Amino acid sequence: MTRDGAESVERALNILRAFSETRREMSLTEISQSTGLYKSTVLRLTASLEACGFLQRGEDKLYRLGPELWRLGAIYRRGLDLGEFIRPVLRRLVDTTQESVSFYVRDGDERICLYRQNSPRAVRHHLEEGERLPLDRGAAGRVLRAYTAPKWPPGAQIREDGFYISLGERDADVAAASVPVIDNAGRLRGALSVSGLRSRFDTKAQHLAIEAMKMEAARLADHLPASD
Amino acid sequence: MTRDGAESVERALNILRAFSETRREMSLTEISQSTGLYKSTVLRLTASLEACGFLQRGEDKLYRLGPELWRLGAIYRRGLDLGEFIRPVLRRLVDTTQESVSFYVRDGDERICLYRQNSPRAVRHHLEEGERLPLDRGAAGRVLRAYTAPKWPPGAQIREDGFYISLGERDADVAAASVPVIDNAGRLRGALSVSGLRSRFDTKAQHLAIEAMKMEAARLADHLPASD
DNA sequence: CCTACAGGTTCTGTATTACAGAACTTAGTT
DNA sequence: AACTAAGTTCTGTAATACAGAACCTGTAGG
Structure with a gap:
């Protein structure tokens, strides 16, 4: 029972x-x-x-x-109202970075990968849409937490930087960078994340990924439909 | 119990x-x-x-x-493997016909509207993705039945024509035209359907819709990923 | 401030149900 | 023909899910 x-x-x-x-x-x-x-x-x-x-x-x-x-699932998704706008963004980011790209939202104490575009490279960070991951580990988890839990101490620095980079936080060989997606009403809609092999994801690649994601996030802000 | x-x-x-x-x-x-x-x-x-x-x-x-x-829902959808290819098709058909466009698959004795793009017109045939409809009524229902139940007598004519037009079969004010989507392995993957107000959907509009759907269905045949 | 109302939550006796798991059926393989 | 494995049926019984009353909380109106 x-x-x-x-x-x-x-x-x-x-x-x-x-x-x-x-x-x-x-x-x-x-x-x-x-x-x-x-x-x-x-x-x-x-x-x-x-x-x-x-x-x-x-x-x-x-x-x-x-x-x-x-x-x-479609009702749930339309409640989120995002796929139509996010998927093309993920594809462009994969083209730019040649790494896997995801979009996450917070759900309780976890985050969910809602949309995913994997890298065309043979060796890549693999993940499935719908998968749940911890909030306290990994770039996207920290970004989501920084913008949804204002009192979380490390959040201030992340909000100031506007991004977070994780090196091997969840998986020793994986590095990731993440930025928030905030709509024009100032509400967090989720987090973009580029992830790949740590050995490949050097400072130059990190910088490229962050700039590209920031640009796409800014574009999204102008296009995201209002949520309920 | x-x-x-x-x-x-x-x-x-x-x-x-x-x-x-x-x-x-x-x-x-x-x-x-x-x-x-x-x-x-x-x-x-x-x-x-x-x-x-x-x-x-x-x-x-x-x-x-x-x-x-x-x-x-994502697992179910990926099992179908279609959305990525169908949605752009529906948008183009809406542009061409200015009416609502759907993609249906058969499920037992019903059909399900998997993907939908509504007309930009204020007065339009409304329907939601995921909705179930009868198989024995409406253009898409008859097309699906014609290609999945070879022994159904009216099916022969529909297969010969390659399309079906319904005038007020489910709703007195709604007319629809439908064509099958068949992949290169010769398997039916679903049916495209254009629907709108009967008073607007005259012979010329019907012809335009059918030709446009046939062209898109032929294009899809070359691009649809193999199903299981 | 008090009362009434509506929505949400807790509790429990009992009828009903869901389960375990054995036995049976069917199909495929050797 | 025999064996094996997957699927299906059956049933006694322990355990469960339910109805529905009672209670709690918040809000609105007088």
Whole structure:
């Protein structure tokens, strides 16, 4: 029994959460192994998920995520109102820096990578859209925190600089630089981040990335639609 | 008790489904009214939804959809692999026709509007992405059925024509034209559809829309990434 | 300042449900 | 034909989720 909720609901949601970019389809047995639930339990829970449009089961017996997630994900995304403007920016930044570029927003004590454009280079920092990362580590995390928690002591310096560079904070081989995206109403909408191999991301590359992101962030400020 | 599934799971999923483009946030009482559940039941089910990232509750006590839906919706969308290619097409078709343009896929006995670009005109056919519509009515529904149910008698003529025009099939004032999008492997990927006021959508406008959609569909065929 | 109302939260007895897990079915492989 | 693995069905029972009353809190109006 869960502390406040409904155990069977969380079991069903954990079935959904077992899907990922690399696990877009799963058999009954794979779901059972992944979630630790008995197959008969999985069968019963997936029947409800299918009935409500959250899962689909093909004639091959494999389960895939269902269209209701698209609809709800689109509602969530439109609440954010950003993709249309952010994606082209990320592409231009990849062209300029030749490194991977992301856009993050804060969610509680974490940050979420909403949009991502990976570097064309074979050796690159890999990350998936939708992934959650800590707030207290990594360039984008610190930038988001600096602009959303005014009383956080290190935030003053970050706001003064207007950017943050992390060298191996989350992963020893990865370096990243990040700048905030603030709209014309003065509200933080998220953080842009360029990340790549630390050995490549020298002072010159850092400077180039920061200037390019600052320019794009300023452009975005003029174009972002007002949020609610 | 549900026939095959878990009743509490379906209740929780119905809470999620109560959200829409026009109801992006709801109070506890609104969710209770919308779903017909007791407030204490809603409180318990939403606790699980929040714990798993499917809902968020602000300090204003309002519930909003959570980031896990973005992540799962993105997985679903990337499974489809289309948005990147379809959206620019829809914009060009809106420019050409000055009417609303959609892209649909079949899902069981329904079709889903995956992507949508509305007409800039004040009076226009409105629809939301993610919405489900019948398969047996409306231009896109018939096109999808013609290419996915070879034995459906009216399908032969539609395949021969390569398009379908509906005049007031779903809504008396709305007319639509639709063409299939078939990739280079010969697989149907969905249907493009232009829709607008019937009084405006005369023979000339229909012809223009169909030719423009056919051209775009042919271009898409060369660019669509292979699906699984 | 007091009262009323509406929304949100807590609590609990009990009927109902979801589960574990065995047994069975089906399909594929050797 | 035998074996294995995945999927499906079944059921006794422990555990759960629920209804709905009671309570709490904040706001508005008199």
